[in-house]
Amino acid sequence: ASSQRAEEVIRRYMEVVPGVPDEDCIICMDQLSNPSGYETQPPATAGEGGQGILPDAVGKFVKCGHTLHMLCMLAMYNNGTKDGSLQCPSCKTIYGEKTGTQPKGKMEIYSIPQALPGHPDCGAIQIIYSILPGIQGPEHPNPGQPFTCRGFPRFCFLPDSDKGRKVLELLKVAWMRRLIFTVGTSSTTGEPDTVVWNGIHHKTEMMSNLSGHGFPDPNYLDNVLSELASQGVTEDCLKAP
């Protein structure tokens, strides 16, 4: 049943192209005219009406138009969080709502009446992330094994400006979608099976910048907006449905 659902996700966002372009598949790097090397499920039996995706099927993403073997995309989907969303491996366009693997926790928000270096005209917003150690789920690198939490609660800062408040709203969306942290190996300490940042940068130093993760940093809000966008979190997410 889950393999059928995965195929439905592929078919929702990709259409089969009849004439195969003279290009390589960005996933397997073989020519699109050759079949995909991924044989992820037994060939469809007669009783199922031949519903399975065939190894030579080439699909085109409905929005960005990039083409690749549909079975290669299916294999990539099955290797990920299987949340019903797809991301084009060429241009990173997201189809559906991408979610991550952040463990359960708490995101708290406070306002601080103090200006941050580089933002003299407003106060600050403080975000406190709390996550407790636990056991890894099936979406994590070592399911059933424990994970640790270093440096929690983590304290983060934003300027309390219009743009800072917009970033805060988008960070709340990213938190709900489990995109702020993940379980993996810390690139700072090398520790495996621990909760780590997931590519959406936060400022963890308030009044100095010794770590490179402090203020001032004139590009920070724009950088974090593009990191959020690359995870599918944009201003569109804030509009009423």
Ligand code: APR
């Ligand atoms: N503050 C904010 N971001 C950081 C910090 C820091 N002190 N150190 C690294 N990062 C960024 C890195 O630039 C990288 O993009 O987090 C990303 C992942 O780095 P890892 O070292 O794998 O992350 P993690 O182990 O979660 O955190 C490193 O961040 O908040 C602190 O207490 C935390 O000391 C720890 C450090």
